[in-house]
Structures are given as structure tokens and as C-alpha cells.
Amino acid sequence: xxxxxxxxxxxxxxxxxxxxxxxxxxxxxxxxxxxxxxxxxxxxxxxxxxxxxxxxxxxxxxxxxxxxxxxxxxxxxxxxxxxxxxxxxxxxxxxxxxxxxxxxxxxxxxxxxxxxxxxxxxxxxxxxxxxxxxxxxxxxxxxxxxxxxxxxxxxxxxxxxxxxxxxxxxxxxxxxxxxxxxxxxxxxxxxxxxxxxxxxxxxxxxxxxxxxxxxxxxxxxxxxxxxxxxxxxxxxxxxxxxxxxxxxxxxxxxxxxxxxxxxxxxxxxxxxxxxxxxxxxxxxxxxxxxxxxxxxxxxxxxxxxxxxxxxxxxxxxxxxxxxxxxxxxxxxxxxxxxxxxxxxx
Numbered sequence: 001x002x003x004x005x006x007x008x009x010x011x012x013x014x015x016x017x018x019x020x021x022x023x024x025x026x027x028x029x030x031x032x033x034x035x036x037x038x039x040x041x042x043x044x045x046x047x048x049x050x051x052x053x054x055x056x057x058x059x060x061x062x063x064x065x066x067x068x069x070x071x072x073x074x075x076x077x078x079x080x081x082x083x084x085x086x087x088x089x090x091x092x093x094x095x096x097x098x099x100x101x102x103x104x105x106x107x108x109x110x111x112x113x114x115x116x117x118x119x120x121x122x123x124x125x126x127x128x129x130x131x132x133x134x135x136x137x138x139x140x141x142x143x144x145x146x147x148x149x150x151x152x153x154x155x156x157x158x159x160x161x162x163x164x165x166x167x168x169x170x171x172x173x174x175x176x177x178x179x180x181x182x183x184x185x186x187x188x189x190x191x192x193x194x195x196x197x198x199x200x201x202x203x204x205x206x207x208x209x210x211x212x213x214x215x216x217x218x219x220x221x222x223x224x225x226x227x228x229x230x231x232x233x234x235x236x237x238x239x240x241x242x243x244x245x246x247x248x249x250x251x252x253x254x255x256x257x258x259x260x261x262x263x264x265x266x267x268x269x270x271x272x273x274x275x276x277x278x279x280x281x282x283x284x285x286x287x288x289x290x291x292x293x294x295x296x297x298x299x300x301x302x303x304x305x306x307x308x309x310x311x312x313x314x315x316x317x318x319x320x321x322x323x324x325x326x327x328x329x330x331x332x333x334x335x336x337x338x339x340x341x342x343x344x345x
Contacts, residue, residue: 062344067336070343071217072117074154077125078110079135079145083159083223083325084126086110088299088316101140102127103312107319112326113157117333123148128312131163132201136208146208153213157280157329159221160205164198165191165253167223171315174242175301184242191249199256206264206277215274215343219332220261221325222254224282226315228292237301243292254283265337276337285324286317297321 065073078084086108090096095105104124114122125148127139138144149156162168170191174184209218227243238246257279264277289297297320302311317325 065341065343065345067217067341068117068334069345070215070336070341071155071333072119073343074120074152074215076114076117076119076122076155076157077149077153078108078113078123078157079148080126080157080159080221081130081163082126082128082312082316083162083221084108084110084157085128086126086322087128088313089319089322090313091319102142104128107322109322109326109329110157112323113329113333116326116330117155119155120152126159129163130160132160132198132205133164135160135205146212149209149213149216151213151215153216155333156209156213156216156218157221158209158218159223161198161202161253161257162223164201165194165249167249167253168315170249171246174246175237184238185245188245188249195252195256198253199260202257202260203264206260210264210268210273210275210277213275217275217333217337217341218264218277219280219329220257220277221280221328222257222282223250224286224298224317224321224325225250225284226286226291226298228290230292251283254281265339269339272342274342276339276341278332278337280328280332282325282328285328286321289320289324291315295320297324 082088082103085103086095086105087103089105089107091105091107094100095107102125104126108124108126110122110124110126114124125142125145127134127142127145130139130145135145170184170187173187206218206220210216225247227238227247229240229243229247231240258281261277261279267273268275268277286297289295291298291300297318299313299316299318302314
């Protein structure tokens with residue numbers, strides 16, 4: 001290489017030749033955007049910048065499902081006892097079919113809940129008279145309610161426990177005051193013993209349900225306060241003291257259900273499970289509409305003259321009562337368990 005006006009010695013000419021070769025080699029590399037981007041990190045086209053970004057950031061972000069989305073991504077199944085089956089809310093001739101031994105009716109809260117969300121399907125298997133034992137073993141010629149759910153079930157509603165405690169018998173003991181019968185509150189010891197047993201059996205039921213449907217939101221309903229605590233409540237031969245005692249026992253039962261659902265949900269959260277167990281507090285749902293009020297949401301005592309016994313619908317929610325319970329469940333589906341659900345889209 002020769003530069004006009006400059007004279008090189010042998011070593012200078014060698015250095016000049018080397019510099020020239022390097023310039024020739026580097027020039028096309030710098031001119032190529034891809035090479036310039038790869039080597040120098042500059043001049044990268046937009047698409048190449050995305051490709052060279054942090055791989056973790058390039059991955060699409062998963063979105064956490066809302067409580068309602070998690071509940072509606074599969075099927076909804078209503079389980080439990082007569083407070084879920086709809087006994088007492090008869091509205092059609094079919095609702096009074098004596099062959100329907102589980103006494104499921106067309107106005108039970110299940111129907112409104114099923115219409116409120118875009119479930120992939122729904123089913124109604126609550127059965128009047130169900131206890132924690134018959135929930136698992138079957139009743140009235142039907143199999144275990146546990147067989148009605150599976151891994152695709154995303155919402156389960158349940159009411160269970162009232163029959164374990166024997167509330168229907170307790171009510172009969174309060175209403176039918178014969179000379180040789182015990183007073184209403186004298187039944188307290190028996191009720192306490194049955195509640196202690198329920199404290200043991202409810203957690204087992206919840207664990208079996210969540211094992212069968214691990215992604216399901218399981219909403220367990222408490223029981224509504226039945227009595228207005230006013231004189232002459234529905235002509236049911238219940239004093240104000242009797243009504244207060246019965247309402248207090250319902251409150252005790254609700255607290256037991258609240259505690260067991262909270263413990264079950266804590267176990268799921270601690271292990272990173274996808275489902276939940278939630279408590280729907282129905283105790284005050286009928287406030288102002290108890291037995292003995294001007295617009296009751298609960299049936300009072302109905303006596304079968306021929307059988308000289310209380311009819312099954314006595315002290316069960318009316319059609320309006322089930323409408324109120326449906327609103328309770330719909331609200332709970334929207335609210336969620338009060339903690340993040342481990343479900344994503």
C-alpha cells in the first residue's frame with residue numbers, strides 16, 4: 001500500500017498492509033445489521049430485539065382466573081339435604097310426586113344458581129334427609145352423592161349437618177309439649193353430643209369431596225335462623241324462650257360448619273391446591289322473614305291430621321326462601337374464598 005507524500009520503511013509498509021486487511025474484513029461485518037446486532041448489540045431490527053430478549057419475559061403470562069371463572073369452567077353439582085333439595089318449596093304437581101323420595105323440587109335454589117353462570121353442565125342430586133353418613137353411602141335408593149362429582153366438577157354446593165344433629169326431632173320435642181315430654185331446652189345435652197360427632201365427620205366428608213373434585217370450589221351452606229322470637233310465632237306452640245333456644249342451636253351449628261370449612265380450605269391453600277372449601281353464612285338470610293313474620297321465608301308447623309304428625313315441609317324454606325338462598329350462593333360464587341385461587345388461563 002502506498003500513500004502519497006508518506007514514505008514507509010519495510011516495517012511501516014508491513015503494518016500498513018495489516019491495517020488495510022483488517023479494515024477490509026471488518027467493513028462488511030459492520031455493514032450487516034444482523035452481525036452488527038449480534039456482535040455490538042446495536043442496530044437490531046424490532047423483530048430481532050424481541051428474539052434476543054430475556055426468554056422468561058418472552059413467554060406469555062398466565063392470567064389468574066377470577067372466582068366466578070374458576071367456578072364456571074366445568075360442571076356445577078348441587079348436593080346435600082332437604083335445605084338443598086327444595087322440600088317445602090313445592091310449586092307444581094310434579095313437586096309433590098310421592099315417588100320422588102329425595103323430594104327435589106322445581107324451585108330449589110339449585111335452578112337459579114345453574115342459570116346464573118356459563119357452566120359446562122349442571123346436575124341436581126341433593127336428597128331430603130341426608131346425613132354425613134348417607135351422603136357417602138347413599139339414601140332413598142340412590143347411590144352415594146360422592147359418585148355424582150368428578151374431576152370436571154368446578155362448583156359444588158352443599159347443605160349437610162342438620163339431620164346429624166337431629167333438628168327435626170328437636171323441633172318436635174319443642175312443639176309437642178305433652179305432660180310427660182321434656183321441655184325444649186332439656187334436649188341440650190343430646191344436641192351437644194351429636195354436634196361433637198358432627199365435628200368429627202364433617203372434615204372427613206370435605207376431604208373425600210375435594211379428593212374427588214380437586215379443582216372444584218365447594219360452597220357449604222349454613223342454616224338460616226328460623227324463628228322471629230315473638231309471641232305466637234306461627235301458632236307453633238313455641239314460647240319466645242323456646243325460639244331463642246332453637247335459634248341459638250342453629251347458630252352453634254353454623255359456627256361448627258364455619259370452622260370445619262375454614263380448616264379444610266386452609267389445608268388446600270397450604271398445599272397449593274386448585275380448589276377451595278367455603279362457607280356461605282345463611283343464618284341471617286331470612287332476617288325479617290322468619291316463621292311468625294308477616295312474610296315468612298320459612299314454613300311453619302304443618303300437621304297431617306290423618307297421621308297426627310308434622311308434615312315434612314314444616315320448618316323448611318319456602319319458594320321465596322330458596323330465592324334468597326340462591327342469591328346467597330350467587331354472591332359467594334362472585335366473591336370467592338377470600339384468597340387467591342391457584343387456577344390460571
